[in-house]
Amino acid sequence: MSEPRTLxxxxxxxxxxxxxxxxxxxxxxxxxxxxxxxSPQAFAGLRAAGRGVRRxxxxxxxADHNIPTRPGARTGVIENEESRIQVETLExxxxxxxxxxxxxxxxxxxxxxxxGPEQGMTQPGTxxxxxxxxxxxxxxxxxxxxxxxxxxxxxxxxxxxxxQRPARNMQVDIExxxxxxxxxxxxxxxxxxxxxxxxxxGHVIEYTGQAIRDLSMEGRMTVCNMSIEAGARAGLIAPxxxxxxxxxxxxxxxxxxxxDAAVAVWKRLPSDPxxxxxxxxxxxxxEIAPYVTWGTSPQDALPVTANVPxxxxxxxxxxxxxxxxxxxxxxxxxxxPLQEIAIDTVFIGSCTNGRIEDIRAAAAVAQGRRxxxxxxxxxxxxxxxxxxxxxxxxxxxxxxxxxxxxxxxxCSMCLAMNDDRLAPGERSxxxxxxxxxxxxxxxxxxxxxxxxxxAAAAVAGRLTDLRDLD
Amino acid sequence: xxxxxxxxxxxxxxxxxNIDTDKIIPARFxxxxxxxxxxxxxxxxxxxxxxxxxKPDFVLNQAAWRGANILVVGxxxxxxxxxxxxxxxxxxxxxxxxxxxxxxxxxxxNSFKNGLLPIKLPAEERDKLMEDAQRGENARITVDxxxxxxxxxxGEQIAFEVDPFRKHCLLNGLDDIGMTMERAASxxxxxxxxxxxxxxxxxx
Ligand code: SF4
Numbered sequence: 043m044s045e046p047r048t049l050x051x052x053x054x055x056x057x058x059x060x061x062x063x064x065x066x067x068x069x070x071x072x073x074x075x076x077x078x079x080x081s082p083q084a085f086a087g088l089r090a091a092g093r094g095v096r097r098x099x100x101x102x103x104x105a106d107h108n109i110p111t112r113p114g115a116r117t118g119v120i121e122n123e124e125s126r127i128q129v130e131t132l133e134x135x136x137x138x139x140x141x142x143x144x145x146x147x148x149x150x151x152x153x154x155x156x157x158g159p160e161q162g163m164t165q166p167g168t169x170x171x172x173x174x175x176x177x178x179x180x181x182x183x184x185x186x187x188x189x190x191x192x193x194x195x196x197x198x199x200x201x202x203x204x205x206q207r208p209a210r211n212m213q214v215d216i217e218x219x220x221x222x223x224x225x226x227x228x229x230x231x232x233x234x235x236x237x238x239x240x241x242x243x244g245h246v247i248e249y250t251g252q253a254i255r256d257l258s259m260e261g262r263m264t265v266c267n268m269s270i271e272a273g274a275r276a277g278l279i280a281p282x283x284x285x286x287x288x289x290x291x292x293x294x295x296x297x298x299x300x301x302d303a304a305v306a307v308w309k310r311l312p313s314d315p316x317x318x319x320x321x322x323x324x325x326x327x328x329e330i331a332p333y334v335t336w337g338t339s340p341q342d343a344l345p346v347t348a349n350v351p352x353x354x355x356x357x358x359x360x361x362x363x364x365x366x367x368x369x370x371x372x373x374x375x376x377x378x379p380l381q382e383i384a385i386d387t388v389f390i391g392s393c394t395n396g397r398i399e400d401i402r403a404a405a406a407v408a409q410g411r412r413x414x415x416x417x418x419x420x421x422x423x424x425x426x427x428x429x430x431x432x433x434x435x436x437x438x439x440x441x442x443x444x445x446x447x448x449x450x451x452x453c454s455m456c457l458a459m460n461d462d463r464l465a466p467g468e469r470s471x472x473x474x475x476x477x478x479x480x481x482x483x484x485x486x487x488x489x490x491x492x493x494x495x496x497a498a499a500a501v502a503g504r505l506t507d508l509r510d511l512d
Numbered sequence: 513x514x515x516x517x518x519x520x521x522x523x524x525x526x527x528x529x530n531i532d533t534d535k536i537i538p539a540r541f542x543x544x545x546x547x548x549x550x551x552x553x554x555x556x557x558x559x560x561x562x563x564x565x566x567k568p569d570f571v572l573n574q575a576a577w578r579g580a581n582i583l584v585v586g587x588x589x590x591x592x593x594x595x596x597x598x599x600x601x602x603x604x605x606x607x608x609x610x611x612x613x614x615x616x617x618x619x620x621x622n623s624f625k626n627g628l629l630p631i632k633l634p635a636e637e638r639d640k641l642m643e644d645a646q647r648g649e650n651a652r653i654t655v656d657x658x659x660x661x662x663x664x665x666x667g668e669q670i671a672f673e674v675d676p677f678r679k680h681c682l683l684n685g686l687d688d689i690g691m692t693m694e695r696a697a698s699x700x701x702x703x704x705x706x707x708x709x710x711x712x713x714x715x716x
Binding site: 059060068070072082083086087090091093099100127128131165168193196197200201202203205296300301303304307 | 548687689693698699710711713714
C-alpha cells in the first residue's frame with residue numbers, strides 16, 4: 043500500500059513535469075491570471091525574445107489595480123497617466139498575444155482573484171498562479187495557488203511551467219462551529235493572531251475541521267486569501283460538495299460527461315486518512331470572536347472586546363519595540379479599549395471581502411441604520427457580476443439609503459493605486475488584508491475587520507462589537 | 513534572451529568608483545511598464561540636468577562615446593539596490609559588455625539574465641583598457657566571449673575568466689525560460705498525458 047498523502051502532495055505529484063538532480067522541479071501550471079501591474083515587462087520580454095504565449099486558453103487577463111471605482115469614471119479615460127498607460131499596455135498585449143481579456147466595460151471585469159473562481163477557471167486539483175501574492179485565494183477550491191514575480195510571469199506565459207521546490211505541509215484545524223456573529227474573516231484574523239506572520243513560512247497550510255467545512259465558498263476564499271499574511275506559500279481547503287455546487291454551471295467549468303469525470307477525479311484529492319503534516323495547529327472554534335487589528339501587521343489581531351496592548355507588559359525587547367512603534371504610528375494609547383477607537387473611513391471590498399456574501403453581510407447591518415455623520419463609507423464590489431447580483435437583490439439601495447457610497451468594481455482602497463485613498467492620519471475600518479504603514483494611502487491607519495464589523499463601525503463611527511448593535 | 517555575439521566598440525570610460533544602481537537608473541523611473549525604454553534614463557542624473565538637457569561633460573554625451581556598446585568602469589560598479597531595472601537600462605541603451613575589477617553581486621547576476629556581460633579583470637588590465645577607452649573614437653576594443661579574450665586597439669590580447677555555465681547561457685541566448693524550453697519534450701509529453709486525464713482543462 044502506498045503512503046497516505048496530503049492534498050498538497052497529490053496536486054504536486056500530478057503536476058511534476060520533471061525533477062533535476064539538485065531537487066528543483068519543473069511543475070505544470072493549469073491556470074494563469076494576469077493583471078496590468080506585474081505583466082508589462084513579462085510581455086515585453088516575450089516580444090524581445092520572439093516568443094508567444096504557450097496556452098492562451100489557460101490564461102485570463104484583467105485590469106483591476108489601477109481602475110477608478112467612482113461611478114461613471116470608468117467610461118472615460120483614466121485620468122492618472124501612469125495608471126492609464128498600464129491599462130492600455132495590457133490591452134495592447136492581450137491583443138498581440140491572443141490572451142483572453144475582460145475589458146473594463148465587460149460585466150465580468152473585476153479583481154483578478156474574484157473573477158477566476160466566478161468564471162469557473164479555478165478548479166480543484168489545479169495549479170493556479172498570478173503575479174500577485176493573494177493568489178492564495180484560489181486554494182479555497184483545493185487548487186495549489188500562489189503568487190509569482192514578473193520574471194516568473196514571463197516564464198509561465200512562455201512555457202506553462204515554473205521551476206519550484208516542494209513546500210512543507212502544515213495543518214490548521216478548527217474543530218467545532220463558529221460562534222454567532224463570527225465570520226471567515228474573524229477566523230483567519232484569529233489564526234494569524236495565533237501563529238504570527240511567519241507562522242506558515244515554507245509551508246502550504248491546509249485548513250481542516252468542522253468550522254472550515256461549514257464555510258461557504260466565499261468564506262473559504264476569505265480564509266485562503268490571507269494565508270499569505272501568515273507567511274504561507276499557499277492555503278488549501280479540500281474540495282467537497284460545497285465546492286462542486288459552487289462550480290457547477292460556471293462558464294469555464296466542465297459540462298455534461300466531462301463534469302462527472304471531473305468530479306470523480308476531484309473526489310480523490312482530499313488528504314488520505316493518516317496523512318502526516320510537518321506542523322499542526324489546532325484552534326477550538328469557540329475561541330473565535332469578532333476580531334479587529336490594532337497595529338500595522340495582520341498578526342496584531344484581537345477580539346474587539348480587548349484593549350490595545352501595553353508595551354510595558356511585554357518581556358521580549360524586539361516585540362516590545364515593534365508594539366510601541368505600531369501604537370505610535372496608529373495614534374493609539376496603550377491599554378485603550380479597542381471599541382473607543384473612532385474611525386473616519388470604512389472600506390468594504392477587496393479580494394478578501396468583495397464577494398456577494400460580504401455585500402449581503404454589510405447590507406444586513408446597514409438596513410434601517412445610518413452611517414455616522416463623520417464617516418465616509420465605500421462599498422466596492424469585487425467584480426461587475428457581484429455588483430449586478432447585489433443590485434438585483436436590492437443591496438445597493440439598502441446601502442446607499444444608509445449613507446454608503448456604492449462603487450464600481452476594482453481593488454480600490456485596498457492598496458490606493460487608484461484615487462481612493464486615506465489622507466495622512468486618517469483611520470479606516472477596512473475589510474482588506476493588509477494594515478501595513480501607508481498601505482491605504484501615505485500616513486493612513488488601517489484596522490482590518492469583517493464586512494459586518496466594518497458596517498457596524500460605519501454606523502457607530504468607531505470600532506464596535508456588532509453583537510451589541512441595537 | 514539575445515545571443516551574445518562578439519562585440520567591437522569604443523569603450524566609454526566611467527572611472528568613478530561605486531557607481532550604484534540609483535545612479536544607473538534613479539528610483540523615480542521604476543514606475544514603468546516595460547523593461548525596454550529605460551535606456552533613455554540610463555545614468556539619468558549624471559547625464560541630464562534638472563531641465564532634461566544633456567550635461568556636455570558626461571562621457572556618453574560626447575560624440576566619441578555616444579551609443580558605446582562597451583563600458584570600462586571603476587571598482588564596485590552596480591552596488592546598491594537589487595533592481596533589475598539597472599541591467600535593463602544598460603542593455604536597452606545598447607551596452608553589451610562592462611569591463612571592471614569587481615561588481616556588486618546582485619547586479620552581476622542580474623546582468624547575465626539580461627544578455628549583458630560583466631568582466632572582472634585585475635586592476636592593471638582594467639587600467640590599460642581605461643586608457644584605451646579615454647582615447648575615444650579611434651580606439652576600438654573587441655570582446656570575444658567564445659574565446660574569452662579582449663583585444664585592445666593595438667592588438668594586445670587580454671584573457672578573462674567567466675563561469676562556464678553562464679558563458680553557455682549567454683552564447684546560446686539562454687535565460688531561465690530558454691533553459692526550460694530545452695525541456696520542451698517533457699512539457700509536451702506531460703501535456704499529452706494530461707489532455708487525456710483532464711480534457712476539460714484544455715480548449716478544443
Ligand atoms: S484587492 Fe488588494 S490584495 Fe487583492 S489583488 Fe487587489 S490590491 Fe491585491
